[in-house]
Amino acid sequence: MPGGGAFRKQSPQWGGSCLEGVIRTSNRKSVRPAEKTLPHAEALKWPSQSARKKACAAFCAHIAAGYSVESFPEADRKTLRYYAEQFPEDFPSAQLEEAARRGLLEWEKIGKEGARGDLAKFNASAWTFNMKNRAGWRDRSEVDTWNVLSSPEEASRIEKLKPRSSAEIALGVMALLTSEDAKGNDDNPSDPD
Numbered sequence: 001m002p003g004g005g006a007f008r009k010q011s012p013q014w015g016g017s018c019l020e021g022v023i024r025t026s027n028r029k030s031v032r033p034a035e036k037t038l039p040h041a042e043a044l045k046w047p048s049q050s051a052r053k054k055a056c057a058a059f060c061a062h063i064a065a066g067y068s069v070e071s072f073p074e075a076d077r078k079t080l081r082y083y084a085e086q087f088p089e090d091f092p093s094a095q096l097e098e099a100a101r102r103g104l105l106e107w108e109k110i111g112k113e114g115a116r117g118d119l120a121k122f123n124a125s126a127w128t129f130n131m132k133n134r135a136g137w138r139d140r141s142e143v144d145t146w147n148v149l150s151s152p153e154e155a156s157r158i159e160k161l162k163p164r165s166s167a168e169i170a171l172g173v174m175a176l177l178t179s180e181d182a183k184g185n186d187d188n189p190s191d192p193d
Contacts, residue, residue: 045075045083052083052090059091060099066106068134104135 046052055074062072069077084091111131114122131137164172 045079049087049090052087055083056091056095060095063096063099064102064106066103066110107131107134 046055058074059072059080063069069080072080075083080091084093084096107127107130110119110122111124111127113119114124114127128137
């Protein structure tokens with residue numbers, strides 16, 4: 001390959017593309033790692049390891065305080081994902097996950113204090129909506145069904161097995177009795193008397 005070439009691969013984990021593979025030099029069999037480029041072709045925002053570690057610490061502090069990835073002022077989500085993928089030693093996943101857990105803890109503390117009445121003007125509905133978006137919270141039945149089962153068919157089967165209220169049971173019994181009465185009734189319009 002004269003002039004070298006690179007293989008482009010879609011990265012499903014990060015949702016964008018990055019250069020992976022090798023660049024071949026002309027007439028030689030030697031290979032070298034592909035140059036790391038940002039998905040949007042900018043120069044490295046944090047070129048040195050110390051700058052990257054400082055950026056990671058700032059990002060982790062931001063997330064641990066309960067703020068979102070999108071509100072991080074120094075970089076967007078795509079840039080942060082690029083650095084976490086290309087420089088895992090400077091953006092360790094364990095540190096990022098801990099920051100995310102601490103951020104969630106901040107929001108759960110707000111909910112706990114609000115539920116106790118310790119926060120003036122606490123709005124439980126707004127907090128719940130926030131947690132559904134931020135932490136992926138869902139209604140209990142949805143969580144129970146989809147965490148245990150693997151398909152919608154299985155979900156509908158388990159829905160039939162769920163305990164029913166007294167009113168639902170009474171309606172079901174009435175429907176059964178009515179259908180049995182209709183079968184045993186001689187007032188069938190197809191049978192003239």
